[in-house]
Amino acid sequence: MHIVADENIPLLDEFLAGFGRLTRLPGRLIDHTSVKDADVLLVRSVTKVSAAMLVGTPVRFVGTCTIGTDHLDLPGLAAAGVEVASAPGCNARGVVEYVLSCLLTLSERSASAWQDKTVGIVGVGEVGSRLACTLQALGIKTLLCDPPRAEQDADGMITLDELISRCDVISCHVPLTSDGPHATHHLLNEQRLAALRPGAWLINSSRGPVIDNTALNTVLAQRPDLLVALDVWETEPLVDPQLAARCVLATPHIAGYSLDGKLRGTAQIYQALCRFLDIPATLALEQLAPRTGAGTWIMEPGPPADWLLSKALRQVYDVRDDDARLRAMVAAAESEQASREGFDRLRKDYPLRRECNLLRISTATSEPQVARRLLAAGFVSDDES
Ligand SMILES: NC(=O)C1=CN([C@@H]2O[C@H](COP(=O)(O)OP(=O)(O)OC[C@H]3O[C@@H](n4cnc5c(N)ncnc54)[C@H](O)[C@@H]3O)[C@@H](O)[C@H]2O)C=CC1
Ligand SMILES: O=C(O)C(=O)[C@H](O)COP(=O)(O)O
Numbered sequence: 001m002h003i004v005a006d007e008n009i010p011l012l013d014e015f016l017a018g019f020g021r022l023t024r025l026p027g028r029l030i031d032h033t034s035v036k037d038a039d040v041l042l043v044r045s046v047t048k049v050s051a052a053m054l055v056g057t058p059v060r061f062v063g064t065c066t067i068g069t070d071h072l073d074l075p076g077l078a079a080a081g082v083e084v085a086s087a088p089g090c091n092a093r094g095v096v097e098y099v100l101s102c103l104l105t106l107s108e109r110s111a112s113a114w115q116d117k118t119v120g121i122v123g124v125g126e127v128g129s130r131l132a133c134t135l136q137a138l139g140i141k142t143l144l145c146d147p148p149r150a151e152q153d154a155d156g157m158i159t160l161d162e163l164i165s166r167c168d169v170i171s172c173h174v175p176l177t178s179d180g181p182h183a184t185h186h187l188l189n190e191q192r193l194a195a196l197r198p199g200a201w202l203i204n205s206s207r208g209p210v211i212d213n214t215a216l217n218t219v220l221a222q223r224p225d226l227l228v229a230l231d232v233w234e235t236e237p238l239v240d241p242q243l244a245a246r247c248v249l250a251t252p253h254i255a256g257y258s259l260d261g262k263l264r265g266t267a268q269i270y271q272a273l274c275r276f277l278d279i280p281a282t283l284a285l286e287q288l289a290p291r292t293g294a295g296t297w298i299m300e301p302g303p304p305a306d307w308l309l310s311k312a313l314r315q316v317y318d319v320r321d322d323d324a325r326l327r328a329m330v331a332a333a334e335s336e337q338a339s340r341e342g343f344d345r346l347r348k349d350y351p352l353r354r355e356c357n358l359l360r361i362s363t364a365t366s367e368p369q370v371a372r373r374l375l376a377a378g379f380v381s382d383d384e385s
Pocket of ligand 1: 067068069088089091092095122123124125126127128145146147148149173174175176182183184187205206207231232253254255256257
């Protein structure tokens with residue numbers, strides 16, 4: 001069997017040892033020629049896979065080690081009889097941690113407490129529902145908008161326009177779709193952006209085109225009161241330097257880039273491939289993944305609880321580091337091509353990041369109110385357990 005795979009899928013050699021020949025390529029370079037004698041194609045989000053790309057090739061299985069599937073022509077691949085698998089929820093926890101770190105930073109920037117905000121979550125699936133649970137455990141008010149889910153169960157759901165009118169913070173967690181009654185392409189258009197409440201915070205870690213970036217740039221020029229964090233860009237891997245300058249936080253599509261999230265994605269696709277090949281999945285992620293966590297943290301009583309909470313969140317992930325790296329890259333890039341390559345390099349060489357729940361907390365010695373809130377929010381595990 002010949003497997004062609006994106007070079008940025010970790011642990012693939014280990015999971016697929018004995019499966020056959022494995023060819024690793026930069027994701028953006030994978031094309032028809034790369035897969036002309038491949039049986040299996042494994043990608044991440046930067047490889048667009050259409051039925052036309054696979055015509056005349058033996059490829060019968062396409063796996064993406066990502067949550068998003070907008071880079072795959074799902075109807076075309078299904079019609080061509082190609083099995084497709086994705087990795088639902090694999091890096092959802094990382095995205096939640098990214099959003100929390102954004103909230104802390106936007107709070108500092110505006111000198112207004114994030115704990116007092118009403119957060120509107122657009123798209124309440126794997127990421128949105130975990131974000132809602134985490135925020136609620138931290139005592140933060142959330143409002144939810146998910147029309148496709150509301151068709152099954154409207155309880156607690158409101159429309160996007162109502163969400164925009166009632167929320168201080170809007171965080172987007174929808175898939176990118178262009179067709180159908182709930183299409184998300186330019187879901188946040190000029191009209192909706194203009195309707196954001198005075199001083200609102202807007203966070204997008206879904207897909208770039210969910211927000212009309214040209215409209216956002218125009219609105220931000222007139223509304224410096226709005227604070228925006230963008231992890232994803234309509235022209236990705238090219239970042240509009242003017243739009244980035246108008247955002248408080250600008251990062252290179254790394255919201256879900258914890259090592260744990262990437263490894264889960266690989267493991268999920270390994271399992272899907274084993275099912276497709278009708279062979280037992282003999283390897284588990286726990287056997288191959290690094291065991292070291294983020295360490296144990298003892299939070300001494302004394303400082304205010306909210307300060308300790310912020311410190312705990314920052315210890316595991318600080319979005320300001322990713323923001324600084326992207327801005328430095330954009331400033332140094334001498335051409336659009338250099339900027340595109342710089343964006344991809346920041347993602348390929350991403351520093352090691354582990355998920356918060358690997359941080360253990362000593363409840364015996366820590367400030368009890370903060371320890372309880374962090375445990376309830378799934379941020380840490382109890383070192384005493
Ligand atoms: N920046 C990053 O690193 C990452 C980005 N993502 C993006 O986040 C997206 C969401 O991820 P998940 O929550 O795991 O997906 P999911 O599929 O579990 O949930 C998406 C939710 O959005 C809802 N939705 C669809 N259309 C909508 C609309 N018009 N308005 C409101 N809600 C709508 C769906 O009903 C569903 O409940 C992914 O599709 C992916 O594009 C995911 C992981 C990492
Ligand atoms: O899982 C998703 O969906 C994502 O957006 C991934 O974090 C994207 O990562 P790459 O596939 O672009 O490495």
